[in-house]
Amino acid sequence: METWNQSSDSARSHTPGMVNRRIDQHVEACVRHMATRADRPEMSRYLQRLEREWDLNRAVMVATAALGALGLLIGKKDGGRWRVLSGVAAAALLQHGMFGFGPLSGPLRALGVRTRREIDLEKFAIKALRGDFERIPNDGGPMARANAALVAAQS
Template identity: 40%
Template sequence: MTDAEINAAIDRQIERNVLFYAEHPDEIALRLRALDAEWDIERALQANAAALGLAGSLLALTRGGGWLAVPAVVGGFLLQHATQGWCPPLPVMRRMGFRTAREIDVERNALKALRGDYAEVPKSGDSAARARAALQAARSGPFAGPAA
């Protein structure tokens, strides 16, 4: 489980991002492309585990069997994550700024709502109110679809 303080900091950053783009709607498309390229924490965890497992295996082959402890520990962490949804590297990675796929999707959907893709968000008015409405729409679940 991630520390509530870290989750709150990530939520505040998402809110700041959405507010910024509510004030700069011409830059939303660029941010959406960046979000499409952002690695979520699951992908980062898998890539990190694969790299450490491979490195430990190669070191075991070239430097001695003691290095087999590295892929064993990494495998144990992955098994723990698969069965419990948590493992020791996760809090460190969250502190580094890795977000869940859901957090990335909230920002993505809020920006799409600001852009006018969804009918739930007003297309004019105070940017802070529009940002709050976009975040509310993004967090409340699936959208009805593109605005008519």
């Protein structure tokens, strides 16, 4: 399943291929596990977990807000030198907002933080396996169903 994820968002395109492959392999392993188990209640619980997962944009916003607040708090105590950190955080957030990636995106992606599109692909694949869509064949075994679910989620 080398080419099922055809996403071309800016975060993926600015992430090293090894990191993207590791994220994709995690998704594949989860979808294959669900296809093998075919347990609808487990799929529903897993989908609820995916709904709560933070995406890259949310993680960047929280991290930059924390850095900005830290810069202001420490800057208040030391005469203002640390307030530069707030400016750097604001610039990083601006860059991420304008281009879809920034200085914090790389480390967060390396930690496994996914884009909303990547999370949604996994959600739709699990929903397809659960039977929410008609495009997934019931024959061919769990791996064929997992492959079909991932391809259906991408389209």
